[in-house]
Amino acid sequence: MKKAKQTNSATSATASLNGLSKDDIKQAIVRHLHCSMGTDENKANDHAWWKAACAAVQEQVLERLRSTQKAHYMNDTRAVHYFSAEFLMGRLMSNNLHNLGLYEKTHQAMRELGVDLTDVMEQEPDMALGNGGLGRLAACFIDSLATLDLPAIGYGLHYEHGLFRQEIRSGAQIERPDSWRDYGNPWEICRPESIQEIPLYGYVETKYGDKGQINKEWHPGSIVKGVPWDIPVVGYGGKTVNVLRLWESQASDYFNWDVFNAGGYVDAQRENVQAETISKVLYPNDETEAGKELRLIQQYFFCACSLKDIIRRYKRAHGDDWSRFADQVVIQLNDTHPAIAIPELIRILVDRAGMDWGAAWEISSKTFAYTNHTLLPEALEKWPARMLEKILPRHLEIIYEINHRFMRKVEEKWPGDDAIKRKLSIIEESSEKMIRMGNLSVIGSFAVNGVAEIHSRLVKENLFPEFEKLWPGKLTNVTNGITPRRWLKACNPALSKLISERIGDKWPTELYKLQGLANFADDKEFQQQFMQIKHDNKVRLAAEVKTLTGVELDPNMIFDIQIKRLHEYKRQHLNLLHILALYRRLLEDPDYDMHPRAFLFGAKAAPGYKLAKDIIYAINKVADKINNDVRVNHKLKVVFLPNYRVSLAEKMIPAADISEQISTAGKEASGTGNMKLSLNGALTVGTLDGANIEIAEEVGEENIFIFGLTVEQVQKLHAGGYNPYDIYDNSREIKAILDWLETDYFTPGKPGELASVKQSLLDGGDPYLVLADFDAYSEAQQKADRAYRDKAGWARKAIINTARMGKFTSDRSIREYVERIWRLTPCHVE
Ligand code: GFP
Ligand code: GFP
Numbered sequence: 001m002k003k004a005k006q007t008n009s010a011t012s013a014t015a016s017l018n019g020l021s022k023d024d025i026k027q028a029i030v031r032h033l034h035c036s037m038g039t040d041e042n043k044a045n046d047h048a049w050w051k052a053a054c055a056a057v058q059e060q061v062l063e064r065l066r067s068t069q070k071a072h073y074m075n076d077t078r079a080v081h082y083f084s085a086e087f088l089m090g091r092l093m094s095n096n097l098h099n100l101g102l103y104e105k106t107h108q109a110m111r112e113l114g115v116d117l118t119d120v121m122e123q124e125p126d127m128a129l130g131n132g133g134l135g136r137l138a139a140c141f142i143d144s145l146a147t148l149d150l151p152a153i154g155y156g157l158h159y160e161h162g163l164f165r166q167e168i169r170s171g172a173q174i175e176r177p178d179s180w181r182d183y184g185n186p187w188e189i190c191r192p193e194s195i196q197e198i199p200l201y202g203y204v205e206t207k208y209g210d211k212g213q214i215n216k217e218w219h220p221g222s223i224v225k226g227v228p229w230d231i232p233v234v235g236y237g238g239k240t241v242n243v244l245r246l247w248e249s250q251a252s253d254y255f256n257w258d259v260f261n262a263g264g265y266v267d268a269q270r271e272n273v274q275a276e277t278i279s280k281v282l283y284p285n286d287e288t289e290a291g292k293e294l295r296l297i298q299q300y301f302f303c304a305c306s307l308k309d310i311i312r313r314y315k316r317a318h319g320d321d322w323s324r325f326a327d328q329v330v331i332q333l334n335d336t337h338p339a340i341a342i343p344e345l346i347r348i349l350v351d352r353a354g355m356d357w358g359a360a361w362e363i364s365s366k367t368f369a370y371t372n373h374t375l376l377p378e379a380l381e382k383w384p385a386r387m388l389e390k391i392l393p394r395h396l397e398i399i400y401e402i403n404h405r406f407m408r409k410v411e412e413k414w415p416g417d418d419a420i421k422r423k424l425s426i427i428e429e430s431s432e433k434m435i436r437m438g439n440l441s442v443i444g445s446f447a448v449n450g451v452a453e454i455h456s457r458l459v460k461e462n463l464f465p466e467f468e469k470l471w472p473g474k475l476t477n478v479t480n481g482i483t484p485r486r487w488l489k490a491c492n493p494a495l496s497k498l499i500s501e502r503i504g505d506k507w508p509t510e511l512y513k514l515q516g517l518a519n520f521a522d523d524k525e526f527q528q529q530f531m532q533i534k535h536d537n538k539v540r541l542a543a544e545v546k547t548l549t550g551v552e553l554d555p556n557m558i559f560d561i562q563i564k565r566l567h568e569y570k571r572q573h574l575n576l577l578h579i580l581a582l583y584r585r586l587l588e589d590p591d592y593d594m595h596p597r598a599f600l601f602g603a604k605a606a607p608g609y610k611l612a613k614d615i616i617y618a619i620n621k622v623a624d625k626i627n628n629d630v631r632v633n634h635k636l637k638v639v640f641l642p643n644y645r646v647s648l649a650e651k652m653i654p655a656a657d658i659s660e661q662i663s664t665a666g667k668e669a670s671g672t673g674n675m676k677l678s679l680n681g682a683l684t685v686g687t688l689d690g691a692n693i694e695i696a697e698e699v700g701e702e703n704i705f706i707f708g709l710t711v712e713q714v715q716k717l718h719a720g721g722y723n724p725y726d727i728y729d730n731s732r733e734i735k736a737i738l739d740w741l742e743t744d745y746f747t748p749g750k751p752g753e754l755a756s757v758k759q760s761l762l763d764g765g766d767p768y769l770v771l772a773d774f775d776a777y778s779e780a781q782q783k784a785d786r787a788y789r790d791k792a793g794w795a796r797k798a799i800i801n802t803a804r805m806g807k808f809t810s811d812r813s814i815r816e817y818v819e820r821i822w823r824l825t826p827c828h829v830e
Contacts, residue, residue, distance in 0.1 A: 086135030090646025146235030171620035511807035602644030661686035
């Protein structure tokens, strides 16, 4: 059916974008309802309407995809290849319609057909092929790349199941499989003509050539097939449509047949299952022990497929002349997950193209650039050498060779210094020999960047200081950004309209234009309009909350929102302790002076991360108690929204008054949720961490609530031997709250159910300094509370937040990558 639809769309999409009328759209939707869905206007349900509308949009998209590919091919452009194990795309319909400039017309067309576009769009499952920030950043970046008319391909894995669906049962997180393609995904196109075969396992044979040279040949023990699926990425304005190419694993035909013919039907099936497992599921973050081997195979699989694809395209234009490869191809490694691509390219150049090491290294080290996203030691990937030897024996040899040559460089720079060698070596000589993918990435790349000023400084000073001395200037910063098309224009239509009325409609591509709004920050009428839109968004979110959880929220409460992966360093439990403090204060003094506030959470915990799941449970239990306690629930409400994901973020962010960005200083590399909330007029309560610092610089200290320890203070506190009991013993409030968690007050009849949270903060040593920052946090919250009561003052601050977010468009990030790292030129598509 999919095939038929494509042929159909290719021939019928002839109308030009601007010429496309509402009636054209209407006809196209109805045609697809009839011809693609086999139903009609009277019988169709929302799902059928959604699919028909997608098909109508996809016609437009594919037309532009063809012209883009043609333009790139004709111009033989240099292109960036963004390698990422995660792309957290969310839904595509609304975004594609906005970027094509067809949203309003489609809305009207559907209304005339008697259906509501907003309802229909709810049918679309999120493409949740990522965990959090890193994957969503990749999605924002490919949006900006297409918008800026830059030749780019995203490369990743076509997971059958994306990040799990979260259900909350009796307060606890339950993981359910995500099934984003159960009824087919109308946006993706299978490209069987570009299938790749990928070797795995086996052994390496050493051969001696006639001139005494040594050649290596890898004899793989198994081969899997990589099938590409293309998701079109529509730039704003609809000119450039790039591709996100995701690889699905399948059993290789030729491998199967041998076994099959020999009568091994069952064995053949087993091969099938194993091969298909590779792209079966996305690994949740922090799932460190599970399926390590499979995770490494996933990484190699998508890198090897992508490299073959890139080389095929390069050879089509340049034949066997490799001299221009690094001029045409730049590969950005999104974290170390794709770092195995470095030895893979060298293998291809040395073993397959017959290049000598020096020539191969020359090409490879000019091709790769690497982005670091975290300093957390547990997140810096290491693979047991033994495992690499089993799965990728030739790559292990190549890594040893890279390291050997690198160690000679280190010896030249620091003669006789074995400590430095041990530290910089790709090989960690611990009880089990480990391969450090971070070191490999730095050594094998021509540029390395962190994702916010402070993070990049810490990468230079703490993580890789010697690398900075070896190659001054190689480590750099590119502060993250977000696409304003999705995160303002599409998700907050009323505010977008208001903004355009005041400052024109250029801001989606020139976000600095938002500065113009600052002129209206004290304009009474504008303040009123701005805050009315916020109020309406809160009403809408309150309705959603009611549907999802049964909890009723008064939109006049302060909506205080913390949305992000659940992790101790992000400190959702600091937020929880503060909620408990408010609850206690209200019980002790019913007149306790506070503006009514609703605390909303959205977060998934990695299935294997026990404490993170305990924190979710604690939030839910505390929420139950507070929401049902008539003594306080007119002033305090707590909501945990299940199954946090991109489409839910799009509903929560426009309704936020306060944005919680409270990670321990030095731990959150950048954050990007902080930018989205601020852009939509929320005020940040945040630490001096990641991009919060740059947000504070932009909005000014009077428009943000900064609190807590700085990176230097955090380091000092740890060095001086931090003891959380000192705080517990000396603070009546903190002691009472933590002890409360151990009783059965929140879990009637089951004392101790929430004790692990307390335990982690006391006997566990409070590694993320929750208690140390508590008082400062509580004060910042009181300041926010007082500020909110000054209606005009708050409106002014909210407007300034929106007005000063220009810097954080992902277009700016991409321009910096282009100028400093990728050196691309735009290719305009007719
Ligand atoms: C080419 C063409 C596309 C075609 C794909 C199929 O792209 O139109 O759909 O092949 O794989 F340009 P690349 O070979 O550049 O991927
Ligand atoms: C990581 C970092 C964030 C950063 C993003 C994107 O996010 O601080 O903003 O990458 O660079 F932790 P997660 O994937 O860990 O959520």
